[in-house]
Amino acid sequence: MSTDLLTDESCGLRERKKRETRRALNLAALDLVEEKGFAAVTTEEIASRAGVSARTFFNYFPSKEAAVIGTTAEELESYAAALEEDVHGETPLESLRRILASMLAPSSIDKELRARRRRILLGEPSLAPALVGNNIRIENALTAALERRLGVRPGASLEARLTVAVAIAAVRACIEHQQNGGSGRLERNIDQAFERIGAGLR
Amino acid sequence: MSTDLLTDESCGLRERKKRETRRALNLAALDLVEEKGFAAVTTEEIASRAGVSARTFFNYFPSKEAAVIGTTAEELESYAAALEEDVHGETPLESLRRILASMLAPSSIDKELRARRRRILLGEPSLAPALVGNNIRIENALTAALERRLGVRPGASLEARLTVAVAIAAVRACIEHQQNGGSGRLERNIDQAFERIGAGLR
DNA sequence: CTGCAATTTTGCAGTGACTGCACATTCGGC
DNA sequence: GCCGAATGTGCAGTCACTGCAAAATTGCAG
Numbered sequence: 001m002s003t004d005l006l007t008d009e010s011c012g013l014r015e016r017k018k019r020e021t022r023r024a025l026n027l028a029a030l031d032l033v034e035e036k037g038f039a040a041v042t043t044e045e046i047a048s049r050a051g052v053s054a055r056t057f058f059n060y061f062p063s064k065e066a067a068v069i070g071t072t073a074e075e076l077e078s079y080a081a082a083l084e085e086d087v088h089g090e091t092p093l094e095s096l097r098r099i100l101a102s103m104l105a106p107s108s109i110d111k112e113l114r115a116r117r118r119r120i121l122l123g124e125p126s127l128a129p130a131l132v133g134n135n136i137r138i139e140n141a142l143t144a145a146l147e148r149r150l151g152v153r154p155g156a157s158l159e160a161r162l163t164v165a166v167a168i169a170a171v172r173a174c175i176e177h178q179q180n181g182g183s184g185r186l187e188r189n190i191d192q193a194f195e196r197i198g199a200g201l202r
Numbered sequence: 203m204s205t206d207l208l209t210d211e212s213c214g215l216r217e218r219k220k221r222e223t224r225r226a227l228n229l230a231a232l233d234l235v236e237e238k239g240f241a242a243v244t245t246e247e248i249a250s251r252a253g254v255s256a257r258t259f260f261n262y263f264p265s266k267e268a269a270v271i272g273t274t275a276e277e278l279e280s281y282a283a284a285l286e287e288d289v290h291g292e293t294p295l296e297s298l299r300r301i302l303a304s305m306l307a308p309s310s311i312d313k314e315l316r317a318r319r320r321r322i323l324l325g326e327p328s329l330a331p332a333l334v335g336n337n338i339r340i341e342n343a344l345t346a347a348l349e350r351r352l353g354v355r356p357g358a359s360l361e362a363r364l365t366v367a368v369a370i371a372a373v374r375a376c377i378e379h380q381q382n383g384g385s386g387r388l389e390r391n392i393d394q395a396f397e398r399i400g401a402g403l404r
Numbered sequence: 405c406t407g408c409a410a411t412t413t414t415g416c417a418g419t420g421a422c423t424g425c426a427c428a429t430t431c432g433g434c
Numbered sequence: 435g436c437c438g439a440a441t442g443t444g445c446a447g448t449c450a451c452t453g454c455a456a457a458a459t460t461g462c463a464g
Contacts, residue, residue, distance in 0.1 A: 014431055014440070021442095042420065053443050058422065091404040128338050133331035139378075155382045162375045162395050163403055169371030173363045176341075182357045193364050200402030201365055202293040216411075216460060245450065255414050260451065 022060050023113070024050040029067035030116045038068065038126050065130035069121065071138060079103070079138070080145035092146055092160075096167040097194045099142075101187065104171075122186075125179050135172065139164055170197055224262050225315070226252040231269035232318045240270065240328050267332035271323065273340060281305070281340070282347035294348055294362075298369035299396045301344075303389065306373070324388075327381050337370055344370075372399055 028049035032041040043064050047057040061067040082099050083092075090098075106114040121127065139161075146160040147153070170193040178186055230251035234243040245266050249259040263269040284301050285294075292300075308316040323329065341363075348362040349355070372395040380388055 012432080017431095018441085043422085044420085055423095055443055055445090056441085059441075062422085064421070093403050129331075129335035132334040132338065136330050136334065155379065155384045158376065158379050158384065158386070158391055158395060159398075161379055161384075162372060162398065165371040165375035165378075166368050166399065166403060169367040170364060173367035174360065176367075177357065177360050177363055180357045182360065182363075184360070189360055193360060196361075196364065197368065197399075198402050198404070200400050201295050201368060202400065214461085219460090220412085244448090257414055257416090257452095258412085261412075264451085266450070 021050065021052060021056075025052070025057060025060055025067055026113060027116075029064075030113070030120060033068055033120055033124065034116075038064075038124055043067075065127070065133070069117065069127060069130055069134050071134060076137065076141045080141045083142055084145040084149050086149055091198075092149070092163050093167060093194065093198055096142070096164065097190070100167060100171045101190055104186065122175065122178050128176070128179075131175075132172065135168055139168055142168075166197060167194070170194060223252065223254060223258075227254070227259060227262055227269055228315060229318075231266075232315070232322060235270055235322055235326065236318075240266075240326055245269075267329070267335070271319065271329060271332055271336050273336060278339065278343045282343045285344055285347040286351050288351055293400075294351070294365050295369060295396065295400055298344070298366065299392070302369060302373045303392055306388065324377065324380050330378070330381075333377075334374065337374065341366055341370055368399060369396070372396060 025046060029041070029046045032045055032049065041064070043057050044054045046064075046067060047054045050057075057067070061070060079099055083095055087095060104118055106118070121131065142164045143161045144154060146164055147156075150160060152160065171190060174186060174189045174193055177184075177189060182189075184192075227248060231243070231248045234247055234251065243266070245259050246256045248266075248269060249256045252259075259269070263272060281301055285297055289297060306320055308320070323333065344366045345363045346356060348366055349358075352362060354362065373392060376388060376391040376395055379386075379391060384391075386394075
């Protein structure tokens with residue numbers, strides 16, 4: 001239920017090709033952004049390097065940004081599922097710290113792509129708008145998941161959305177801090193941030 | 203020092219005309235978005251309704267979004283100034299609650315424009331990406347201001363950025379909650395959100 | 405009030421993201 | 435091999451946004 005990103009359905013050639021194309025586009029986009037910066041990269045270039053037509057690019061990603069920082073529907077579901085399940089005595093905030101931190105850590109699956117994404121994320125401040133735009137989707141998915149976990153109706157109370165929004169904001173603040181040459185390592189800062197949030201801000 | 207948005211420099215005809223044009227574009231944009239929705243409005247239409255050429259639109263706003271939800275450099279400075287000054291025994295978070303709430307409240311200056319903006323903000327979920335993009339500018343300005351107030355060097359510690367980011371996230375969460383038909387009035391929810399943040403989330 | 409300099413407006417041409425559509429290609433099952 | 439479905443591709447078009455240079459407007463000095 002959690003290891004099916006590579007092994008899953010290698011049966012269908014069609015499905016495999018789609019995965020390959022998507023990944024090729026993803027890597028091409030990251031490559032080019034590292035080389036020339038986000039603004040200087042065109043969708044045509046990305047498609048060309050990935051070996052598909054310009055039109056096909058938009059069959060896979062709705063925007064140039066999505067090819068660089070886009071979160072897959074699958075990833076989204078997996079995060080939501082992780083938040084929904086109630087791990088022994090973990091508070092929602094603790095679960096969120098764990099899950100959001102894992103999004104930045106190069107995980108077992110697709111290390112290269114993750115590491116690449118992370119480096120670009122930290123190095124390109126011009127991607128900030130796209131990044132926060134993408135966060136909206138994550139926030140919505142996680143909010144819905146937390147509402148299910150808490151057993152409240154969607155939108156009934158502020159609590160779930162507030163918790164998720166604050167947690168994401170904390171991680172984002174750490175990223176921005178890093179971008180501006182701030183002190184400390186990312187993981188350590190994230191831990192500190194969540195501690196302060198848990199203790200109450202002033 | 204705080205009442206110079208209308209009275210200020212009516213001396214120069216040039217300056218006055220610029221203000222008028224900016225305002226006309228702003229109102230035209232809000233009008234059209236209310237009528238047809240953000241996506242269906244073109245910059246040409248906005249310019250046309252405001253009585254200027256299409257090219258001139260981009261002399262005033264860098265993007266279509268900015269004409270609808272853009273925060274002026276002046277507004278930004280005024281918020282920053284408000285946060286920088288240390289009001290008797292107010293904690294940073296309390297100051298932020300006051301200032302951010304005032305951004306949504308139709309203030310004494312330009313009531314109409316503010317009220318219009320607020321209505322559209324709450325009614326058009328499609329503007330969410332643009333909204334969070336705009337928030338980055340606010341966050342940066344307020345972070346710098348808070349750092350000055352706390353007497354720390356820019357980017358030296360996480361604290362200032364974290365506090366500002368969380369405060370903005372809280373307000374945004376309330377707005378999203380409202381958009382999704384959530385319960386309660388906006389101001390009341392904002393108050394509750396800040397109380398929880400101050401008390402520490404779980 | 406008149407010409408001059410600075411500022412602003414505008415038209416034009418161009419780039420690039422993104423979309424709908426029709427058609428070709430490929431794949432999976434039979 | 436054959437057919438329906440999914441996918442890839444070319445084409446034409448819209449629209450946001452930009453740089454550039456000419457035209458209009460404003461401020462100012464004489």
